[in-house]
Amino acid sequence: MKKDLDWSSLGFGYIATDYRYSSKFKDGAWDEGQLITDSMITLSECAGVFQYAQTIFEGLKAYSTKDGHIVCFRPDLNAARMADSAKRLEMPVFPEDRFIDAVCQVVKANQDWVPPYGSGATLYIRPYMMGTNPVIGVKPANEYEFRVFATPVGPYFKGGAKPIVIKVSDFDRAAPHGTGHIKAGLNYAMSLHAIVTAHDEGFAENMYLDPESRTKVEETGGANFIFITKDGTLVTPKSDSILPSITRRSIMYVAEHYLGMKVEHRPVYFDEVKDFAECGLCGTAAVISPVGRIVNHDTVIDIPAGMEEMGPVTKKLYDTLTGIQMGSIEAPEGWIKKIC
């Protein structure tokens, strides 16, 4: 039986669900892994995760479809990206097929927590991995735990019809060189000061510029940017130091193959932003959230389409993407993993 939650008023927060998955790596091998009920983790005070921040994560969602199934969206890409993150932080790769299996097990075991179709909420799934044994010299741990938990979530950006106003951050995101494209705690730790500063000043998020020249648009705290030109082209920043968003890659495909749009994946200069007709933030958590205003000190850029509601092109992209995710629009081969 579905849990008794007020699904449509959920925010983006953590609610402990009944089951999570755990697998441990020791003596060079992963154990069998299992579903467990304990949400707590007890570790050595000297564990690698606490000392040298050896921790990585992923984020994806499970959806209730129109016809009563539960599915998730392109989990193979999350598995592959987590493998990349693990390699970059000298952690063992959790096999990609086992990653998908673990995600499916957690969703199935917690199916009463999957928000119903049409509620506007979804089940957010958080796979993560950390170094667990004591490490005092600077080196990677040799024991790890891979976990997956799930929590029901509502929209990432609250406020209903309120436009999303962001600022150009005065801080560099400061992802250590070469880590911008992995999903790891260290990149987020270095962004927390910037996000708290932005929130304190009344902004919903930051627009980060490239730290070298501060002329190019990178991404926001946890989402990539998409822009729509006045003649309806989708433009999205290309950079080696932003996270390769699965949502963004999917939107690029949907724009081209479902909506027949022109798609440009290229460096985007901040100077161009004032000329775009629409601007959105895209990611698993943000889905596609329209941006209404971008502030850079004395310069205020209003994106007319984002002030009251989503711009028309953003709306088409949103409806097509979420239609694919929730089963009302046929998905490209291999995009939807049916769980139950």
Ligand SMILES: *Cc1c(COP(=O)(O)O)cnc(C)c1O
């Ligand atoms: C997760 C994340 C995104 C969005 O990626 P998705 O795969 O679409 O969820 C964008 N930027 C950063 C920094 C992220 O961590």
